[in-house]
Amino acid sequence: MAIKVTAIIGSNRKESYNLKLVNYMKNRYAGKLDIEIASINDVEMFSADIEENPPKGAMDFKLKVRNAEAVLFAVPEYNFSIPGALKNAIDWMSRSGLDLLGKPSFIIGSSMGVLGSVRAQMHLREIISNPKLQPKLLPGNEVYIGAIHTKMNEQNDLTDEATVAFLDSVVENFIKYYNEVK
Numbered sequence: 001m002a003i004k005v006t007a008i009i010g011s012n013r014k015e016s017y018n019l020k021l022v023n024y025m026k027n028r029y030a031g032k033l034d035i036e037i038a039s040i041n042d043v044e045m046f047s048a049d050i051e052e053n054p055p056k057g058a059m060d061f062k063l064k065v066r067n068a069e070a071v072l073f074a075v076p077e078y079n080f081s082i083p084g085a086l087k088n089a090i091d092w093m094s095r096s097g098l099d100l101l102g103k104p105s106f107i108i109g110s111s112m113g114v115l116g117s118v119r120a121q122m123h124l125r126e127i128i129s130n131p132k133l134q135p136k137l138l139p140g141n142e143v144y145i146g147a148i149h150t151k152m153n154e155q156n157d158l159t160d161e162a163t164v165a166f167l168d169s170v171v172e173n174f175i176k177y178y179n180e181v182k
């Protein structure tokens with residue numbers, strides 16, 4: 001049976017490459033991963049004043065993560081870190097519910113630059129190492145897809161064979177890891 005994965009896209013841009021990448025994965029790995037996207041776009045700004053009673057956008061997002069069997073992060077890089085909208089969604093997950101705790105997870109990311117969001121992903125790993133977040137994160141298997149705009153066609157399929165082969169291997173590794181730690 002396919003693993004029920006909630007994908008958290010770190011971009012709130014309509015034409016996001018990270019969103020396109022996850023949609024590509026949704027098709028390519030159908031049958032292995034059942035990917036549902038949890039959008040960060042409607043998650044209200046976190047405030048400790050409302051944390052006990054999260055508003056609808058935040059609550060919907062939290063429940064999609066909480067009810068998933070596994071989580072996939074797809075992150076771009078903004079100013080050497082993760083986008084603020086993603087940090088806001090993560091702050092919500094760390095309060096009233098601890099939605100991410102112990103959830104088998106893996107991280108991918110892409111950017112138009114050559115580094116493929118490496119600094120954002122390193123920062124994300126540090127952020128989610130907080131004891132209130134701490135998913136069971138797939139070790140190794142770091143996916144930095146640089147120059148993403150040259151690796152997709154107009155149908156938003158990943159066309160770079162080496163990247164596709166690498167992503168295939170990471171997904172297989174994640175499935176093995178999931179079955180060990182779930």
Ligand code: FNR
Pocket residue numbers: 011012013015016017018019076077078079080081110111112113114115116117
């Ligand atoms: C960026 N971008 C970027 N890229 C990078 O490699 N390092 C960086 O520090 C930044 N900083 C940055 C800040 C801001 C405010 C923006 C809008 C963009 C480029 C960014 O990673 C690129 O546009 C990605 O394609 C955005 O991801 P999505 O929206 O395509 O998923």
